[in-house]
Amino acid sequence: MNAPNKSGWKPAMEVADATGESVTTTGNRALMLEEPLIFEIGHAETTGVDLPEIDPAAPSRLGGLARDEAIGLVGLTEPETVRHYTRLSRQNYGIDLGFFPLGSCTMKHNPRLNEKMARLPGFADVHPLQPVSTIQGALEVMNELAHWLLDLTGMHSVAMSPKAGAHGELCGILCIRAALEARGDAREVVLVPESAHGTNPATAAFANYRVENIPATPQGRVDLEALKARLGPDVAAVMITNPNTCGLFEPDLREISDAVHAAGGFVYCDGANFNAIVGKVRPGDLGVDAMHINLHKTFSTPHGGGGPGSGPVVLSEALAPFMPLPYTARTKDGVVHLIEEEQADDFAREHFGGELSSFGRMTAFHGQMGMFTRALTYMLSHGADGLKQVAEDAVLNANYILRSLEDLLHAPYADSGPCMHEALFGDKDFGNGLSTLDLAKGLIDEGFHPMTVYFPLVVHGAMLVEPTETESKASIDQFITAFRSLAERALAGDESLKQAPYFAPRRRLDETAAARKPKLAWTPPEE
Amino acid sequence: MNAPNKSGWKPAMEVADATGESVTTTGNRALMLEEPLIFEIGHAETTGVDLPEIDPAAPSRLGGLARDEAIGLVGLTEPETVRHYTRLSRQNYGIDLGFFPLGSCTMKHNPRLNEKMARLPGFADVHPLQPVSTIQGALEVMNELAHWLLDLTGMHSVAMSPKAGAHGELCGILCIRAALEARGDAREVVLVPESAHGTNPATAAFANYRVENIPATPQGRVDLEALKARLGPDVAAVMITNPNTCGLFEPDLREISDAVHAAGGFVYCDGANFNAIVGKVRPGDLGVDAMHINLHKTFSTPHGGGGPGSGPVVLSEALAPFMPLPYTARTKDGVVHLIEEEQADDFAREHFGGELSSFGRMTAFHGQMGMFTRALTYMLSHGADGLKQVAEDAVLNANYILRSLEDLLHAPYADSGPCMHEALFGDKDFGNGLSTLDLAKGLIDEGFHPMTVYFPLVVHGAMLVEPTETESKASIDQFITAFRSLAERALAGDESLKQAPYFAPRRRLDETAAARKPKLAWTPPEE
Amino acid sequence: MRYLPLTDTDRGEMLAKVGAANIDDLFVDVPEVARLDGPIHGLPMHASEMAVERHMKRLAGKNTVAGDVPFFLGAGAYRHHVPASVDTVIQRGEFLTAYTPYQPEIAQGTLQMLFEFQTQVAKLYGCAVANASLYDGSTACWEAVAMATRVTRRNRAVLSGALHPHYSEVVKTMAQFTGDAIADSAPAIQAEPDMDGLSSRIDDETACVVVQYPDILGRITDLTELAHAAHEKGALLVVVNTEPVALGAIKSPGEMGADIVVGEGQAIGVGLQFGGPYLGLFAVRDPKHVRQMPGRLCGETLDAEGKRGFVLTLSTREQHIRREKATSNICTNSGLCALAFSVHMTLLGEKGLRELAAENHRLACIAVDRLVQVPGVSLLNNAFFNEFTIMLDCKSARDVVRDLADRGVLGGVSLGRLYPGVERLQQALLVAVTETTTEDDIEALATELEAIIKEAA
């Protein structure tokens, strides 16, 4: 409805002087509401639950350890609580509000049927240690989900318990270490591209591997020949992200896998970007040995402001025997078994014809059931046909953005062909010292969540735009218009961008001060 | 946290010239997001549900009336739908966001347990015409609620089916008409105070009564002597609101009732303000014959942006036989009966010792079940002790506001003693032509919902502030500070208030233009 | 107490501020004799969430849940699948806990939604303008009659015999008091409604003729002739619809010449809820009648900066402005149900609504075909959408419904339940089928019906 402004626009509202003084007595601005901390409005004697008063004469068998000092908590009544969190929530951006093209994070719509199904008492109100006869439905969910994951990836087995992507990486790398150790082959190095997500090197280091770089081509892919040259008996694994963090497919993955296998190593694939290829190609067909799947990305479980996630790991036949306990499996008689430490060997002997050399246990209980129900609901909703369409639309949206901005913005790999689910840009040629951060903050004023910035590290001022498939063309077109306007201003060196955002609940926050003298918990104001 | 501004503050942001041009390309301002109409973004071929495609060869037994033309609807997918309504919702104020002192509307907190209980499949997924043996729980809810309502009001019977307060008024007045007609006494006049809510005269007129004014005292109460003087054989009923719409208790209600009864008429009490006295005094003890109870006020069912409500009507013994069908009743054997047209007479004879002369039926089915479950949940939560505390806190909050502002603002009845649940002010002495509306719009900028304005009609520029009991002292104190600052500006004639609100999703809207050439439905833009 | 934020300290400070020694000083106006001194006797004291939840669950457990059994009830309330996102939206605090949008600058969410809702209803009904909702279909029906008397300045209404009996009851109840004359009757048991008979009852004093479409027996008839007949006599045609999904498959009342179209919106987005809250829809074909409409209307306008916005408009029709001269006494309406309807309708869209209607009709056809195979069962209707009337070869369909319930099937609504006195209707059973009905459900109904009829014979 509004015509795009011409580049060079200046905000009408000047930055207030930094006195913190406000234009209303309350500091509120109509529906943009300030909210104190609970510790500033709650009381020790206030509560939002109705429980029996404590009977001081009641018997106590606490071994003389009854708390005598105050804990220091405060309570709010229900009206105050609902209002506190509602007001806080209104200072947040989410997918439900608008376009959230945070590259590598796959911020797709979170279907509400998922939420409804996860709340069925038959899933939500079940204890993980109930006798197996009383949890057959839960085990079936895990099994059905496992079935989908294996069919979609073309892999042999799947470890369900990892709690998120990074935990899944650890699971995969530990399977690899266990497999190598099982054959008495202690290797030391894991190769990781510079463009990899931080969790990749962190995971490898955590498993006591030395991390070395995989060289890249100018087209943003793994340099096959250089990699081959580096392979040797010290290399335990290569960790490759596919599609990679530049939003590009690794065309040589099959050959990489073959080379790694030939050198006695394993291929770990970071599956965070599986959304681009689900239903289009199966990682198992590309020689991958282990890959985590972020159910909170490809399979639409909500990110919840930072988690929880879920990171099942699909495994090749070579790694399957080492997967962590517990796992579930359905035997030919249709019964679903929860395999824990106790039964693992018997079960493996009887049904898989060999002993399980599980490397151990990664977590208490059996994994992120609440995410399994959501992800399975999503898979059943989309079906095999829908999931294929998901990948296609996600990739189409990203290419559309790439081609709609490449004339204006530095797009480092645009010439190398189509991208996958992400369009990548850099801040080359921005004027007056402006950088990616300024453009990102400008997007906030325009009503968008910024893309991922400064990642991957291989591109200067990287801007990684992942639209996902749940965005309409109209929405993407509006984003492109706003992005172009901002890019023009950044290229022209419009300094007003340095102070963006102007309209968000907060102006730019001082992160340096926060880290210099960290204040990480509320403390009572000094009198 | 922020010091109150001194009176005379001027907003930093000037009103833009009325070109509709925006400071961002999108028109958004960070989290304050613009949203088009569904008809501007949807498509006829888009849908957010997955249903089988239509088989054109399928048999059709539609009597040749199959629709051939397009309906003209548009659809959105689920992601677009959730976002559309989420963005719209963010342009709304609700109790969950902040203080909502809308007088006469009792905007108290809506407990979330109510919502949860109403959604139990045993209540939500039950058809009103199921065989009675399959709906015993639903009937018990109605009966239990009826029981509470009767105990709290000290009345004889209750008609459960009215759909909101105004529907309840109609129910009560029709009971009165039926009772009078039953005794062959056709009367013509209903007396209503000038301060009454618009639904009172509208209801009386609807039931074919002539409406006449009840005179008021300078203290804002019914003028007992004047009323007595007017009573006579033509007066069918007086309609009195208690506490009245000035937020005051009618101390003479018992005497009024006696006088009305002596003159052969009935007393209808508008119970919209029951929240002020629940558990403190029973209308039945004051001689009331009929009173509706807005479950969506006193008993915390949500207003939902305009409804649904629920308006059960408690009745005196004299009116009970005339109440509308259906009703429910529990017999001595503990069984709960749904009494419809068919059983009414038999049932009344057997259990109440007389025939029912019900005036008929006010609605299909049995009333607002979804509100009954919520209201009952609320009553059980508060209990008899809690409900008493509700009234006390509601009245205390209102008096606190009255006494915190009366030095500054015209408070017409402040001298006559304590108020009940509402504090009433007028805009006397505002400078420069400013009025109540301007102060109200200023409150919007401060992050509050304005109080009720220009009602009751008996006070110039009335401002009716109803805090309810679910507001904390801190919240009320903040409101008082902001209100004082605005009042000072209004009294000083600060013209900047005439353009408030400055920060809301919309500036003042042109209501005159809207009414002059009404546009009440979307039409495609002309090419 | 969990909903009461004042602490005892607060209360003390506030009493001091208002100059009261104790709380009862603020209740001085209450006559001494009437003042209660403790919590009301006989009622329980406050209870925890957990305790209340247990109590309510116990009550809920005593009802048979429609979704748990083969289910065929309709008669003005239909069980459709409501997408999960509808509830997500209506639980947003900004919608749930808002009041009527009296302050439009901070109520654009509700207002724009109402504008969209009005447009959706108008289109569905084939009308120009719809209002922002009334209580339910039955009260909307009465409001239509009342409006027709205002428009025509006549006070006689002719009701079709095949109008939902609760709706006729409501109209007749109200008319008793307003002095309007109402003519009606119970439906005749025949495959087609007697439209000629209905037309012939329209005369020069008739304000309106009211007809249901599809009617209470599930029958569908062209209303064009009836519209002509009414218009010829200067009367209005009021069409009542209780199943909006039907209008995804059949012509709209507006198309056929209806002047006022009203109905129950419950079937879309709202759910069964044991009969309420439901959603009254109200629309007029001719915009000139707008100023006689009851209820709220939302209209488009501009704000001081020239931006489009929405407001409640034409309020001079309403009680809060016009008082005893208002077009209706309605105040609180069905806002949140209108939102649920609008969200569901937006999810459906043109395509989804048509598919939904087709699926309902498809399954209804399957049900009919199966049920008429049961010995002693015959179909009354020539035409139907998703509800139809079957005649049972036994004394009382009402008893059959109870027997079916005992066998775990909620088999429909007997006309005996709706028209207890009317002998000729006692063998008729109204059966509704929606997209939520499975073929297994149909089979269960047929099987149990067969068994019951056999036993009775």
Added chain:
Amino acid sequence: MRYLPLTDTDRGEMLAKVGAANIDDLFVDVPEVARLDGPIHGLPMHASEMAVERHMKRLAGKNTVAGDVPFFLGAGAYRHHVPASVDTVIQRGEFLTAYTPYQPEIAQGTLQMLFEFQTQVAKLYGCAVANASLYDGSTACWEAVAMATRVTRRNRAVLSGALHPHYSEVVKTMAQFTGDAIADSAPAIQAEPDMDGLSSRIDDETACVVVQYPDILGRITDLTELAHAAHEKGALLVVVNTEPVALGAIKSPGEMGADIVVGEGQAIGVGLQFGGPYLGLFAVRDPKHVRQMPGRLCGETLDAEGKRGFVLTLSTREQHIRREKATSNICTNSGLCALAFSVHMTLLGEKGLRELAAENHRLACIAVDRLVQVPGVSLLNNAFFNEFTIMLDCKSARDVVRDLADRGVLGGVSLGRLYPGVERLQQALLVAVTETTTEDDIEALATELEAIIKEAA
């Protein structure tokens, strides 16, 4: 498809813009041989909400719902009543559909909540600083051990035998690979844990000693001595708590000298959910250890206008900045569970938490008193909070649990389930009692237990 907004027209226009003839032109990098040409074989096609809901409900129906039966399971996952408003808050789209708050200007909601959460956890644990959550208690336990090795530059950890066996398993699994040495054992069946034995295992190479409080058998012991013993040797005391409600009744680990306190937060706000997602809590008593902590931290700061605001801080500890040198590889954590915890904790407050704890303990005492009346049942613990160990006079508590389940009672967690190999534990049954347990539930357990033991005898 209901989640895919692109229309075929859109797709056509967009393909034209990107210069592709068809969608597969965009997948050219995928090796020909690996490209799939149709939907993957063997998987179903897309399905309606209704169909999916039916399927999922069928599966859910195969589980026994804890709330439907007398229920006594604990062992690291507790069933507490979660107030209805908790779910309202966590379903707000602005919380549910947000990502990690990388753009603080439009993530103050999440950030302020995390700051409040960190404060609540720190206070509960008697610590100075808590982080913004980890996956769950067991992984938090491992992270504590790993942090202790960083802080002390030693790599031996001593685990109490009464640490939850899943937690020890996780620690031992991880240590296998990091090269840390872990000493542990299954618990001894005695009324008091052997703290002296544990102390005696701490030596100069010990990075930390890890002890659970209340422990896996429900026992409660003062840890002050153990803290001294550890500190004397330069080791850290890591205390694990799996039932945060207990800390409303008993001293905090911080008070007793714990250096790192970790635990499972599930009991407050999160619910059972068959074991996940849960909520890892992590806190340190001494602020000087902050820079060695794993996971995200939210800190207070000012914005450019001088207004208070919150940001993620000290990120140089984290993988996205520090990569292979990070303190942990964690990225996604348990944000929404932290919100649920924080909302519930805010509703409880000091008063509510203490009352909740007292009510749990009261009912546990009643349960103990009743159960020891059952012939063949004896109590192990001297002290307990809401969970305790009973010894059954029969071969296998595990079989008893299964028998109880067949009789409709979920009667607890047998130690045999947790320690399958350990003979001496097979007769022990862990019983948890919370505010959701009724006296009828306790009676049912006692009665059925008595019957089973009798039958077995």
